[in-house]
Amino acid sequence: QVQLVESGGxxxxxxxxLRLSCLASGSNISVIHMGWYRQVPGKQRDLVASLTNGxxxxxxxxxxxxxxxxxxxxxxxxxxxxxxxxxxDTAVYYCNRVFSSTPFSWGQGTQVTVSS
Numbered sequence: 001q002v003q004l005v006e007s008g009g010x011x012x013x014x015x016x017x018l019r020l021s022c023l024a025s026g027s028n029i030s031v032i033h034m035g036w037y038r039q040v041p042g043k044q045r046d047l048v049a050s051l052t053n054g055x056x057x058x059x060x061x062x063x064x065x066x067x068x069x070x071x072x073x074x075x076x077x078x079x080x081x082x083x084x085x086x087x088x089d090t091a092v093y094y095c096n097r098v099f100s101s102t103p104f105s106w107g108q109g110t111q112v113t114v115s116s
Contacts, residue, residue, distance in 0.1 A: 002026040002104040004095050009110030012085055020080040020110055022095030027104075030073040035098035036080045038091035039109075049080060050098045062088070085114045 008020040020036065035050035035058075049069040050058045057069055068081040078095055092109040 004104055004107040006093060006095055006107050006110040009093060009112045011113045011115065013116050014086060014114055016085050016114070017081070017083045018085065018112060020082065020093055020095075020112075022078040022080075022107075024076050024078070024095075028073075029071060029076055029078060032097050033099045034071070034078050034095060036069060036078075037094045037096060038089075038112075039094070040091045045094065047098065048093070051078065052099075082112070085112075087114045090114050 003025045005023045006020060008018060010018060012018055031053050033050065033052045036048045037045045038048050039045040046060065048060050048063055049067055051069045051071055059067060066082065066084045069078070070081070071078045080093070082089065090113050092111050094106055094109045096103045096106060
């Protein structure tokens with residue numbers, strides 16, 4: 001049973017930065033294609049960035065050049081460095097596998113609020 005725990009969210013002013021963490025237990029994320037998703041109330045959960053087990057990355061056009069996805073295999077943790085944050089980045093952020101029809105159980109997510 002894979003458990004995912006997201007952390008690192010918070011309130012930040014426009015232009016600020018945050019680093020999100022996703023700690024996985026029960027599976028080695030270095031061999032899994034993983035990604036970060038975000039969701040705002042009333043809308044679907046969207047993929048923001050992904051990192052394959054071969055270290056290929058994908059970024060949604062809205063975050064490309066501002067967000068960086070990475071992984072620390074020794075800590076079994078994935079990160080999302082978010083720079084130059086905008087109000088439209090406000091959402092609950094989740095991590096999970098990508099390119100699979102059977103996601104792991106979703107964690108509680110971490111709230112990111114970008115506001116002055």
